[in-house]
Amino acid sequence: MNAIKAIRKHLEKNPDAPSSKALAHLVAALAEEKSYSLAELYAMDYDTFEMALELLRDWRLDRYYAARLKLFDFALSSVIAERKTNGTMPAAAKAPPPSPAGNRS
Numbered sequence: 001m002n003a004i005k006a007i008r009k010h011l012e013k014n015p016d017a018p019s020s021k022a023l024a025h026l027v028a029a030l031a032e033e034k035s036y037s038l039a040e041l042y043a044m045d046y047d048t049f050e051m052a053l054e055l056l057r058d059w060r061l062d063r064y065y066a067a068r069l070k071l072f073d074f075a076l077s078s079v080i081a082e083r084k085t086n087g088t089m090p091a092a093a094k095a096p097p098p099s100p101a102g103n104r105s
Helices: 003-013 018-032 038-043 046-086
Strands: none
Touching (some): 003 046, 018 038, 018 046
């Protein structure tokens, strides 16, 4: 089970536990990209702390892939813009899309 599902179940079962409140604060801080007091980790029991670590691993991996996709998108956009400027775009990329079969003039 992934960290998000495990955390949701934990928060539903133990909404008033100090460890749940600390975990909920961590989730909110990650979602809002805000700071989180590491002192709140002391309010977590060991199992909840492990869920928090798994959440951080998932969050970090997701951020890595998001940053990587942004880099590829930027690089591809730059190459396309350069080719358009230099007139080296392949003919298929420059040609307008074919008209639909029903719209013949």
